Amino acid sequence: xxSTTEENYLKALVHLSVEKGIKDAGTNELAGVLHLKPATVNxxxxxxxxxKYVTYEKYGRITLTSAGRKMAIEIIRKHRLWExxxxxxxxxxxxxxxxxxxxxxxxxxxxxxxxxxxFLGFPMVDPHGEIIPNAKxxxxxxxxxxxxxVEEKKSYVITGVKNDETSFLKYLEKLGCRIGKSFRVAGIQxxxxxxEIEMEGKSTLITSEVAGQVYVRPRRVS
Amino acid sequence: xxSTTEENYLKALVHLSVEKGIKDAGTNELAGVLHLKPATVNxxxxxxxxxKYVTYEKYGRITLTSAGRKMAIEIIRKHRLWExxxxxxxxxxxxxxxxxxxxxxxxxxxxxxxxxxxFLGFPMVDPHGEIIPNAKxxxxxxxxxxxxxVEEKKSYVITGVKNDETSFLKYLEKLGCRIGKSFRVAGIQxxxxxxEIEMEGKSTLITSEVAGQVYVRPRRVS
DNA sequence: ATTATAAGTTAGATAAGTCTAACATTCATA
DNA sequence: TATGAATGTTAGACTTATCTAACTTATAAT
Numbered sequence: 001x002x003s004t005t006e007e008n009y010l011k012a013l014v015h016l017s018v019e020k021g022i023k024d025a026g027t028n029e030l031a032g033v034l035h036l037k038p039a040t041v042n043x044x045x046x047x048x049x050x051x052k053y054v055t056y057e058k059y060g061r062i063t064l065t066s067a068g069r070k071m072a073i074e075i076i077r078k079h080r081l082w083e084x085x086x087x088x089x090x091x092x093x094x095x096x097x098x099x100x101x102x103x104x105x106x107x108x109x110x111x112x113x114x115x116x117x118x119f120l121g122f123p124m125v126d127p128h129g130e131i132i133p134n135a136k137x138x139x140x141x142x143x144x145x146x147x148x149x150v151e152e153k154k155s156y157v158i159t160g161v162k163n164d165e166t167s168f169l170k171y172l173e174k175l176g177c178r179i180g181k182s183f184r185v186a187g188i189q190x191x192x193x194x195x196e197i198e199m200e201g202k203s204t205l206i207t208s209e210v211a212g213q214v215y216v217r218p219r220r221v222s
Numbered sequence: 223x224x225s226t227t228e229e230n231y232l233k234a235l236v237h238l239s240v241e242k243g244i245k246d247a248g249t250n251e252l253a254g255v256l257h258l259k260p261a262t263v264n265x266x267x268x269x270x271x272x273x274k275y276v277t278y279e280k281y282g283r284i285t286l287t288s289a290g291r292k293m294a295i296e297i298i299r300k301h302r303l304w305e306x307x308x309x310x311x312x313x314x315x316x317x318x319x320x321x322x323x324x325x326x327x328x329x330x331x332x333x334x335x336x337x338x339x340x341f342l343g344f345p346m347v348d349p350h351g352e353i354i355p356n357a358k359x360x361x362x363x364x365x366x367x368x369x370x371x372v373e374e375k376k377s378y379v380i381t382g383v384k385n386d387e388t389s390f391l392k393y394l395e396k397l398g399c400r401i402g403k404s405f406r407v408a409g410i411q412x413x414x415x416x417x418e419i420e421m422e423g424k425s426t427l428i429t430s431e432v433a434g435q436v437y438v439r440p441r442r443v444s
Numbered sequence: 445a446t447t448a449t450a451a452g453t454t455a456g457a458t459a460a461g462t463c464t465a466a467c468a469t470t471c472a473t474a
Numbered sequence: 475t476a477t478g479a480a481t482g483t484t485a486g487a488c489t490t491a492t493c494t495a496a497c498t499t500a501t502a503a504t
Contacts, residue, residue, distance in 0.1 A: 005461065027482055040462055042483060047460095059469060059482060090337035100331045109322045115312035227491065249452055262492055264453060269490095281452060281499060 002071065004106045008034065009044055010053060010072040011079075011105075013064050019180075024061035070137055077133040079105040080126035081116050087127040087220065088120060094127050094221060129157030129182065129219035145218075148211040150195065155184045156216040163213040172214070175204055182219050224293065226328045230256065231266055232275060232294040233301075233327075235286050241402075246283035292359055299355040301327040302348035303338050309349035309442065310342060316349050316443060351379030351404065351441035367440075369433040372417065377406045378438040385435040394436070397426055404441055 002010070012033045016025045027045070031038040045062060048054045053068035064072060082104040086092040092100070114135060117123075124142055126132055133139050142159075150156055158181050161169065172178070176199055183199040193208035206214075224232070234255045238247045249267070253260040267284060270276045275290030286294060304326040308314040314322070336357060339345075346364055347353055355361050364381075372378055380403050383394070394400070398421055405421040415430035428436075 003460080028480080036461095037463065038482065039464080039484080044461080086334070090334070090341055092333070092337070096333070100329070100334050103329045103331070104326075107322070107325045109325070111314070111318070112308070112312070112322050115314070119312055225490080250450085258491095259493065260452065261454080261494080266491080 001108065005044070006048065006051075006053075007071070007075050007106060009041075009048060010064065010068050011075045013054070013062065014069065014072040014076060017064075024063045026061060030062065073133045073137045073139075075105055077135075077137070078107075078113050080130055080132040081113060081120065081123070083126045083128070084120050084123050084132070085116060088123075097127060125217060125220075127220045129155075129159075129217050131217075142217050144215050146212055147195070147206065147214040147216045148193065148208055150185050150188075150211075150216060152185050152188055155182060155219040155221045157182050157219045158214060159217050160215040161213055162215065168213065172210070175206070175210075176200070176202065177204075177206075177214065184221075223330065227266070228270065228273075228275075229293070229297050229328060231263075231270060232286065232290050233297045235276070235284065236291065236294040236298060239286075246285045248283060252284065295355045295359045295361075297327050299357075299359070300329070300335050302352055302354040303335060303342065303345070305348045305350070306342050306345050306354070307338060310345075319349055347439060347442075349442045351377075351381075351439050364439050366437050369417070369428065369436040369438045370415065370430055372407050372410075372433075372438060374407050374410055377404060377441040377443045379404050379441045380436060381439050382437040383435055384437065390435065394432070397428065397432075398422070398424070399426075399428075399436065406443075 009030070012030060013025055016029060016033060017023050020029075027038045027041050030045075031041045034041065045054065045056060048068070049056060052065055053071065054062055054064055056062040079101045082101040083097040086097040086100060087094065117135065122134075123132055124140065131139050131142055144159075145156075146162075147156070147158075158177055158179055160179060161172070181199060183197040183204075186196040186198050186203060188195050193211070195206045195208075195211055197204050197206055231252070234252060235247055238251060238255060239245050242251075249260045249263050252267075253263045256263065267276065267278060270290070271278060274287055275293065276284055276286055278284040301323045304323040305319040308319040308322060309316065339357065344356075345354055346362065353361050353364055366381075367378075368384075369378070369380075380399055380401055382401060383391070403421060405419040405426075408418040408420050408425060410417050415433070417428045417430075417433055419426050419428055
């Protein structure tokens with residue numbers, strides 16, 4: 001059984017790798033996301049290595065082992081199921097769920113989480129649009145949807161791009177469109193199929209050419 | 223904000239006082255219910271006294287202050303609401319809820335517990351028949367019911383006695399009837415209104431005279 | 445009233461997880 | 475390729491909560 005602290009380290013490693021797009025991490029990076037000092041992380045890393053949850057060598061990079069990854073995904077599953085519970089059943093706002101789920105994710109009970117999953121109707125995505133791993137730790141892929149097929153007034157999360165030419169990505173960056181960003185469809189122009197989206201309070205126009213190159217998934221809102 | 227450990231000490235003090243019927247406790251008693259050593263408890267007691275949650279003097283008895291009692295009741299409220307959630311919504315068995323609720327009761331979020339209360343329909347008793355304190359920390363009294371008015375096949379908890387003569391209490395003790403004990407009504411004889419109850423696997427006959435002196439409340443069962 | 449036993453206390457040790465300060469290594473680039 | 479900045483490591487200290495072993499006080503029974 002892992003301590004809450006150990007669980008947080010493993011989870012942070014997955015989040016780092018997802019955000020950075022690489023599978024390994026450094027002591028300073030990890031310390032940064034955990035809001036701890038590098039010296040502290042260094043000590044814990046030796047412990048996690050001892051327990052076979054990470055591999056790393058002195059002055060080297062940190063990588064999760066498959067056991068470590070499995071544990072981390074289990075914690076992420078719990079986090080996202082609790083977020084869904086808070087949002088769907090208890091009427092929490094989208095931005096309030098994370099903090100409480102950070103605590104709930106460490107409750108130890110297999111039955112609890114499996115029954116919660118069932119109670120919620122085996123949801124595939126959490127209120128932020130993030131995919132919820134299933135009980136086997138698989139990230140079932142949610143059907144791919146292009147931004148060009150969104151509906152007015154609904155909310156989505158950007159999940160990927162079809163085209164990864166630098167110039168295109170730079171343009172997306174300029175528009176503020178990054179993986180993980182959420183937006184709401186304010187309107188769609190019928191004559192050119194351009195889409196007006198609201199993202200972080202700003203309104204942006206997306207042409208149909210761009211929308212056809214960006215993947216999204218629905219996000220639940222209150 | 224109290225640590226999980228501190229919360230457990232306060233909660234244990236309330237439970238001890240309820241079970242013993244007295245308001246104070248000793249170091250050894252407290253160590254016993256917490257499964258810790260007296261020396262450990264002694265150290266923590268100084269800390270809780272410092273924080274004004276208990277009063278006690280060297281070699282004296284331990285008493286909760288009103289602040290300490292308030293905190294403890296809040297934790298008990300959380301524990302019982304979570305038990306109700308697990309039982310009513312997630313299909314846990316009566317005997318499975320306690321262990322998980324021990325973990326859930328330490329989650330810190332006022333909104334969480336108030337919304338949970340609402341989601342559950344402001345229940346008055348938990349699956350064990352224990353009264354759930356309300357958000358103000360009041361123990362609303364559940365309507366008194368005599369054992370003589372129970373219904374067949376239903377389950378109840380013994381909550382008190384109308385008569386507290388020693389001889390009567392000794393007799394109850396012999397029957398295994400103590401406050402907090404749960405039983406199921408196996409059958410009621412119509413000609414003498416005697417009640418056959420099942421308690422801890424054993425079947426016992428209760429006369430209508432005895433049943434008229436014992437208070438009970440309904441317990442929920444699966 | 446004395447004394448054995450039960451209850452309570454103290455001191456010092458241990459483990460987990462954190463910190464600071466000092467030191468070591470790696471890497472980018474001038 | 476030498477070197478300064480960024481990154482990583484170590485040692486030692488601190489806090490919380492626990493323990494054991496030794497000691498002190500209270501209590502109950504002869």
